[in-house]
């Protein structure tokens with residue numbers, strides 16, 4: 001589903017964020033990417049949906065070499081990928097509903113259908129009562145769940161989640177991980193970046209460990 | 219079909235939302251454009267009215283070529299043919315000394331005292347020449363006149379008072395000024411619109427970024443901005459036409475008030491309907507171009 005071949009990423013300023021990364025995630029797999037802060041986890045996820053371009057190397061997603069993708073084809077790649085951002089990336093002047101609905105609205109899906117789907121996904125993340133709230137009035141954990149709902153509302157083939165439990169208390173962490181496992185069982189490929197060692201040891205999945213921008217072998 | 223309608227509704231409501239968030243900026247843009255177009259429209263009006271004035275004059279342009287005394291009938295025919303041979307000439311009519319006197323009498327009807335001493339011999343025979351409309355512009359009349367002067371047997375040439383010539387000269391200046399100012403205005407409006415849209419884009423930067431990340435196509439993001447640009451210029455032009463109409467009414471009112479009966483039948487017309495439609499269509503195009511320029515730089519290039 002996702003294949004990286006000799007990927008290098010250098011940001012304009014600063015040293016190399018990723019160096020010679022080759023890895024593969026199978027269709028339907030659940031994978032953790034871990035490593036200390038600054039290891040390159042976020043960068044690695046960003047490359048997978050072309051939020052950043054690799055400096056060198058090839059990335060194949062869903063059968064497409066996305067490093068060679070025409071810009072006009074990019075939206076259609078992203079429609080298959082749900083992303084939970086480390087910094088949430090919510091619109092703070094929009095309600096929770098509008099934030100989640102955005103994923104569907106850009107596809108031109110009818111309003112009625114959007115309403116139904118948004119309601120369902122908000123119920124799954126336990127925020128149905130905050131439908132009309134502005135994200136600014138929500139706690140960090142609630143904002144995180146809004147961003148999870150937005151990523152999942154379109155039932156993507158791939159879910160990329162960057163520290164999705166970073167702001168959640170243990171109970172909610174369990175809920176969110178359960179949700180991820182559920183959609184994984186339904187066929188969604190899940191990639192979770194986290195520096196939380198407890199999370200990794202609790203949920204026994206394949207783990208890719210990064211250190212200073214390289215895959216570590218231990 | 220329902221999808222299409224929903225989509226259009228989405229674009230319109232997003233556009234309106236966008237205008238609302240930058241209401242002040244949008245208002246300033248529309249007013250600036252209105253003022254720019256007002257100036258342009260005043261030129262249109264001047265041009266239109268001077269042009270129609272010229273049209274009235276065109277039919278009245280007459281050149282009189284006086285014939286030397288003692289030229290015989292045979293020579294008159296030769297001279298007449300010579301005049302006709304010039305391409306700029308529309309019609310030629312010969313007035314003998316007797317005809318000239320008759321015309322003179324007609325013109326001075328009721329003022330017989332002046333006519334009493336005048337006999338046929340006093341007035342010279344002449345050719346009354348009218349020129350083609352196309353000749354009236356520029357220096358063409360002068361050429362015709364010197365052509366007539368060059369014919370042997372013609373002593374003197376008189377024509378109008380040069381008014382038509384002067385008007386057409388003025389018209390060319392108005393036209394050139396109009397083009398110059400018009401071109402500058404269009405360029406200025408283009409810059410203004412693309413700047414306003416750029417600001418509009420920047421004020422929704424986060425939203426655009428997220429929309430891209432969840433898979434919105436560029437055109438889906440861009441259409442509301444394009445509509446916004448088009449609305450700005452069309453609204454500005456519409457406003458300028460309204461302003462122009464007010465200026466026009468006030469001007470006409472003052473004109474009649476101050477000059478009274480002297481200019482009762484002076485007729486200054488407003489810009490034509492066709493001009494208005496053309497202006498609005500150009501505005502839509504200009505708004506599109508201005509918005510498109512900003513979109514190209516600020517939406518298309520990012521990932």
Ligand SMILES: Nc1ncnc2c1ncn2[C@@H]1O[C@H](COP(=O)(O)OP(=O)(O)O)[C@@H](O)[C@H]1O
Nearest residue numbers: 011013014017036037038039040041042043044
């Ligand atoms: N936009 C950026 N510009 C410059 N350097 C960056 C940028 N994003 C990340 N980095 C650098 O790249 C390295 C990896 O960062 P990141 O991928 O965020 O790691 P992690 O998510 O594992 O904490 C760090 O050294 C970080 O400072």
Ligand SMILES: [Mg+2]
Nearest residue numbers: 041042086162
């Ligand atoms: Mg990170």
